[in-house]
Amino acid sequence: MKINIRRSRRAAVAVALGSVLALTATACGDDGSGSSGDKGDEGSGKGEITFWDNNGGVRTDIWKEIIADFEKKNPDIKVKYVGIPAASAQSKYDTAIQGGGLPDVGGVGTAMLAEIGVQGALEPLDSRLDKSTLKGKLSQNLIDSSRAAGAGDKLLQIPTSSNNGTLWYRTDLFRAAGLDAPTTWTKFYAAADKLTNKGKNRFGFTIRGGEGSIAPALDAAYSQSGITSFWNGDKTTVNDPKNIAALEKYVALYKKDTPSADVNNDFTKMVAQWDSGTIGMLSHNLGSYQDHLKALGAGKFRGLPSPTQDNGSRVQISNPVDGLSVFKSSKNKTAAWKFIEFAVSHEENSKYNESAGQIPANTEAAQDAWIQKSEPTKLAAAALNGGDTKIVQLPYYLPDWATISKSDNEPNFQKVLLGKMSVKDFLNTLAEQLNAAQADWKKNG
Incomplete structure (x- = not known):
């Protein structure tokens, strides 16, 4: 039987990127050094960074609360919040990859992770996580899902939450x-x-x-x-x-x-x-x-x-995993990473997921009182983080x-x-x- 596989998303991306890319950045398992634009800089770790919320409107209030907490603890960093409705987040990122104007850090779910990553727009985060206070404190099953969704061996997203x-x-x-x-x-x-x-x-x-x-x-x-x-x-x-x-x-x-x-x-x-x-x-x-x-x-x-x-x-x-990514074009990757590290810390990740009604990626947050009071969430978190649970990774x-x-x-x-x-x-x-x-x-x- 002849199979006709329609490629509407691929066609849409090709149009967005134009012939300039000509698929030169589409190396499977891209190591993050792809050629889709400015490679950015580590920066001073101070100044202003831009954050794109890929579920703007729905999560705006909680993200503004987390940003206020972050700026209070890091007075030398200011975060510019940009809320993007979930339905248009993918196209917004695609357009910015072609024309410039990507944020320093942004929300990137697993459903769009590979498509953005294959264009060389995302910074690999393995070494940053390995040196971070988050090391060993994130659900390994969610880390595995993030890595698998990126279509390679590099971690392009730090998970924040999941459903079950x-x-x-x-x-x-x-x-x-x-x-x-x-x-x-x-x-x-x-x-x-x-x-x-x-x-x-x-x-x-x-x-x-x-x-x-x-x-x-x-x-x-x-x-x-x-x-x-x-x-x-x-x-x-x-x-x-x-x-x-x-x-x-x-x-x-x-x-x-x-x-x-x-x-x-x-x-x-x-x-x-x-x-x-x-x-x-x-x-x-x-x-x-x-x-x-x-x-x-x-x-x-x-x-x-x-x-x-x-x-x-x-x-x-x-299940689809929500997460945060650093964009390679950022001129201040140090500050962008600091924001991710803070947002996925115990207290902030718990606060975010209590508002969102989802399972925290931070395993300490998954033990907090609000989860213990909600038996379905408690049991789901235990199953998701349990060492005996085997996750079949869908090919996002x-x-x-x-x-x-x-x-x-x-x-x-x-x-x-x-x-x-x-x-x-x-x-x-x-x-x-x-x-x-x-x-x-x-x-x-």
């Missing part, structure tokens, strides 16, 4: 049915079946079939199969027989233990459906906690990390990842749910596209 997959379940329904908490996949499937009563419009689970369905499906597959790497050499493991069997078991829940409407439900509809009905379980993330609290009250639900295998081993796919670095995982295969997953496509064909198609994208990336890199 969460299995929300109705404690009242579980108690009434005499069920144990769905901590393992065996208990999960038993609960999904027992809580379903179609005659009374009650279902054990709600499955995501609409927009954003691929990541939860892959999480369910890898979590059950126990496969811990997305690649085996240059071939993806998504269509490994163990993943095929795991996903077959998962999608068999559709219409048997889930509502039929799930085939079209994105997370908003899925969350609303769970909050308003009598569905036993929902797989989402920490971001819907306040919705559940408002709709159900604290006594009717609980959030756990995704189920483990029966032996207690936990495998999960990587591939220019075609977003297209493959969304527009190419979300419709195919709906076909799977509707019985019009087999799980094996679905995963084989996905694997063929991913292998082609990986080969293309290496060839052009």
